[in-house]
Amino acid sequence: MTLTVVNNATCTFCGCVCDDIELHADEIKIHKAKKACVLGTAWFLNHTAERKYPDALIDGKEATLDEAIEAAATYLHEADMPLVYGMSNTTCEAQRECVALADLLGGLLDSHTSL
Amino acid sequence: MPKSKFLPRGRKDRTAVLVDIRPTKSAKACDIFLQVRPGKDFELITILRALIKDQKVSEEAVAETGVSLEQCNDLVDRMKKAKFGCMFFGMGLSMTRGKHMNSAALLTLATEMNAFTKFVAMPMRGHGNVTGADVVMRWQTGYPFGITFNRGYPRYNPGEFSTVDVLVRGDTDAAFIIGADPGATMPQPAIDHLARIPTIVLDPHITHTSKLSRVHITTSVAGISAPGTAYRMDEIPLPLKPALKSPYPTDEEVVRRIKDAIAKKRFWMPEGEQMITAQI
Numbered sequence: 267m268t269l270t271v272v273n274n275a276t277c278t279f280c281g282c283v284c285d286d287i288e289l290h291a292d293e294i295k296i297h298k299a300k301k302a303c304v305l306g307t308a309w310f311l312n313h314t315a316e317r318k319y320p321d322a323l324i325d326g327k328e329a330t331l332d333e334a335i336e337a338a339a340t341y342l343h344e345a346d347m348p349l350v351y352g353m354s355n356t357t358c359e360a361q362r363e364c365v366a367l368a369d370l371l372g373g374l375l376d377s378h379t380s381l
Numbered sequence: 382m383p384k385s386k387f388l389p390r391g392r393k394d395r396t397a398v399l400v401d402i403r404p405t406k407s408a409k410a411c412d413i414f415l416q417v418r419p420g421k422d423f424e425l426i427t428i429l430r431a432l433i434k435d436q437k438v439s440e441e442a443v444a445e446t447g448v449s450l451e452q453c454n455d456l457v458d459r460m461k462k463a464k465f466g467c468m469f470f471g472m473g474l475s476m477t478r479g480k481h482m483n484s485a486a487l488l489t490l491a492t493e494m495n496a497f498t499k500f501v502a503m504p505m506r507g508h509g510n511v512t513g514a515d516v517v518m519r520w521q522t523g524y525p526f527g528i529t530f531n532r533g534y535p536r537y538n539p540g541e542f543s544t545v546d547v548l549v550r551g552d553t554d555a556a557f558i559i560g561a562d563p564g565a566t567m568p569q570p571a572i573d574h575l576a577r578i579p580t581i582v583l584d585p586h587i588t589h590t591s592k593l594s595r596v597h598i599t600t601s602v603a604g605i606s607a608p609g610t611a612y613r614m615d616e617i618p619l620p621l622k623p624a625l626k627s628p629y630p631t632d633e634e635v636v637r638r639i640k641d642a643i644a645k646k647r648f649w650m651p652e653g654e655q656m657i658t659a660q661i
């Protein structure tokens with residue numbers, strides 16, 4: 267079996283964000299993460315492309331993505347003081363959308379930095 | 382540690398000072414270890430700020446911090462002699478007595494050190510792209526965190542609008558959590574409040590927070606199966622190179638769809654319309 271090699275991959279496990287990792291992966295999982303530290307190796311090797319979890323959960327029950335998005339929008343729209351929080355294990359592109367979301371809601375916006 | 386033009390001997394040309402409440406593993410890797418008494422960070426920083434300006438400091442005030450006056454004077458001397466100093470600070474400073482005032486004091490010390498030599502201060506980051514969140518929020522709102530839009534424009538006040546405080550006081554009546562697991566890390570009263578209000582979680586896994594949430598949406602993992610940009614701790618943006626294809630949508634896509642669904646509903650302010658409905 268041949269593995270696809272991704273050169274100079276970026277590790278987002280910790281704040282160091284190493285960008286010289288060599289990944290060897292097949293369709294499902296990453297088999298090798300060269301130059302990564304112990305934490306980085308665990309980060310890369312423990313994630314797979316499998317469908318491990320349901321697309322979405324509403325009140326603990328399986329739901330479709332469309333239903334969950336509508337439910338989320340309704341909850342946030344009905345709230346007087348909604349909070350948008352987190353944004354650490356995600357991309358800057360998603361963070362930008364989060365800022366727009368908080369702005370649209372007239373809500374609170376905060377990240378891990380405040381911890 | 383790299384050797385450079387100005388530091389040809391690498392690590393030997395550098396001095397690392399650790400300040401902590403107990404000798405940790407890092408103490409062995411450092412040249413000097415200063416054991417500060419718990420909750421006395423603000424006092425120690427203020428004493429250092431006085432010493433760099435050659436002001437008199439009483440022995441009792443110094444003794445209270447757990448660090449001796451000789452150690453303080455030695456540290457100040459080394460700081461002033463340094464060509465380029467950097468202070469790294471973490472949650473031990475911002476989550477103990479004094480909270481963000483401790484961080485503010487350290488940043489002031491770094492500012493004031495620039496009267497003598499080049500000095501900077503940098504927060505230590507635990508998770509991947511916290512720095513990116515700071516940068517994006519600064520770019521979009523002018524503030525790095527602890528922001529409210531409840532008057533239609535951004536306002537900033539850590540302590541009032543920061544998440545732990547808002548949750549512990551029970552101010553907020555809905556929460557949207559992305560790329561974080563406050564259910565595992567926050568104080569119990571904050572977690573209790575998250576369970577009381579409608580909480581929405583976006584995460585690649587079913588987390589502690591997912592279990593107490595009303596809505597959980599599974600998304601792809603940034604950097605492994607989702608492309609994008611992440612900021613390094615020193616604010617260098619780096620592109621992500623995903624090696625896998627995820628069956629789940631990206632955070633970006635889901636947040637945008639939720640935002641679009643809300644934009645279709647009535648705008649929250651009684652008068653006026655939202656001026657910007659889409660990101661350019």
